[in-house]
Amino acid sequence: MELSELGLDRWFTDQASEFCPPEQRFARVTAVDRGWYVIRNEDGEVAARATGKFLHSTESTNDMPCVGDWVCVCYDSETSASIHTVLPRKSFLRRKSVGKTIELQMIAANIDAAFIVQSCHYDFNVPRLERYLVMANEGHVEPLLVLTKIDLVSAEELAQMILEIRRGGINVRIIALSNVTGVGLDQIKEVMGLGKTYCLLGSSGVGKTTLINQLTGQDILKTRSVSDSGEGRHTTVRRQLIVLEQGAMIIDTPGMREVGIFTASEGVDELFDDIQALSFHCRFTNCSHSNEPGCAVLEAIKSGKLEQEHYANYVRLNRESTCNETSLTGKRKRNKTSGTIK
Numbered sequence: 001m002e003l004s005e006l007g008l009d010r011w012f013t014d015q016a017s018e019f020c021p022p023e024q025r026f027a028r029v030t031a032v033d034r035g036w037y038v039i040r041n042e043d044g045e046v047a048a049r050a051t052g053k054f055l056h057s058t059e060s061t062n063d064m065p066c067v068g069d070w071v072c073v074c075y076d077s078e079t080s081a082s083i084h085t086v087l088p089r090k091s092f093l094r095r096k097s098v099g100k101t102i103e104l105q106m107i108a109a110n111i112d113a114a115f116i117v118q119s120c121h122y123d124f125n126v127p128r129l130e131r132y133l134v135m136a137n138e139g140h141v142e143p144l145l146v147l148t149k150i151d152l153v154s155a156e157e158l159a160q161m162i163l164e165i166r167r168g169g170i171n172v173r174i175i176a177l178s179n180v181t182g183v184g185l186d187q188i189k190e191v192m193g194l195g196k197t198y199c200l201l202g203s204s205g206v207g208k209t210t211l212i213n214q215l216t217g218q219d220i221l222k223t224r225s226v227s228d229s230g231e232g233r234h235t236t237v238r239r240q241l242i243v244l245e246q247g248a249m250i251i252d253t254p255g256m257r258e259v260g261i262f263t264a265s266e267g268v269d270e271l272f273d274d275i276q277a278l279s280f281h282c283r284f285t286n287c288s289h290s291n292e293p294g295c296a297v298l299e300a301i302k303s304g305k306l307e308q309e310h311y312a313n314y315v316r317l318n319r320e321s322t323c324n325e326t327s328l329t330g331k332r333k334r335n336k337t338s339g340t341i342k
């Protein structure tokens with residue numbers, strides 16, 4: 001196996017010439033487990049630890065290696081290595097971590113596209129979809145929606161869900177999938193390119209791991225049935241990058257209970273570009289689109305051109321991201337790893 005098949009390209013090797021001495025080698029982080037890492041290079045996977053010097057130089061958890069990262073390492077033996085440097089990230093998925101204090105949590109790095117997975121059965125939720133879209137936009141990751149368990153709903157119900165998404169002004173590509181009948185699996189395989197990395201995102205129990213098992217054709221990862229309400233139980237507990245025989249890579253993640261978005265005003269603007277476009281026609285340039293006269297956004301809602309729910313979610317996400325951004329100022333500092341904030 002070549003490193004390029006694992007996604008290494010010129011962009012990373014150029015970075016490495018600046019950060020890594022020539023005697024070190026490249027590897028990709030494929031799993032993280034409480035201070036231990038699994039890394040992979042052309043020869044296979046080994047366990048790795050970060051060096052003391054590296055740990056000493058990191059200022060936040062975001063600088064720590066995460067799944068998908070390219071790292072510079074020394075191989076201590078055939079079965080272990082030490083990580084000296086994390087190369088800058090080309091793209092990333094991160095969220096506000098659970099809890100009262102605002103902290104960033106890296107989910108995965110160097111992702112070409114995110115499969116946002118929602119189940120048609122008790123999980124479908126447009127505002128939550130919009131949160132994931134903002135997360136992907138912010139990290140420069142192309143999003144794609146996978147609607148699973150279509151075998152459990154009627155064709156009309158599925159059409160209704162898709163209509164609801166489109167009415168909300170969301171143009172993301174949608175793949176309808178059943179892991180039971182196999183419908184949609186070919187479409188997933190078609191979008192996956194050689195040497196590209198994909199990350200599964202979504203609630204627990206929606207079928208993320210089952211999809212990977214379908215792609216590998218083997219039950220290599222553990223899945224578990226969900227309760228009647230469709231609520232999952234967090235079967236997957238760690239993030240893991242899997243190299244598929246077809247030549248693409250996919251990262252399994254544990255289901256997320258909440259999708260806290262973060263300093264993502266850029267991501268919010270991108271998702272709500274229809275509202276952005278309208279706002280140029282507002283009478284006041286600083287229009288907040290809440291009660292001003294001559295507001296083009298409010299007029300569009302009145303005339304039915306813009307969905308009320310879509311607008312409400314825009315306001316909600318904007319408020320949340322501004323608020324998180326403000327709480328971060330003060331402790332925010334960019335470091336040399338692009339895209340990470342502490």
Ligand SMILES: Nc1nc2c(ncn2[C@@H]2O[C@H](COP(=O)(O)OP(=O)(O)OP(=O)(O)O)[C@@H](O)[C@H]2O)c(=O)[nH]1
Pocket residue numbers: 148149150151152177178179180203204205206207208209210211222223224225226232233234235236237253254255256
């Ligand atoms: N009917 C039906 N069941 C499915 C489908 N996809 C997955 N399941 C079932 O849903 C249950 C949960 O699937 P998992 O793949 O473990 O879900 P997950 O998203 O990985 O969940 P976490 O690991 O907890 O995040 C399993 O019993 C699967 O067999 C589908 O398309 N249709």
Ligand SMILES: [Mg+2]
Pocket residue numbers: 208209210222223235236252253254255
């Ligand atoms: Mg799972």
Ligand SMILES: [Zn+2]
Pocket residue numbers: 279282283287288289290292294295296297298
């Ligand atoms: Zn306005």
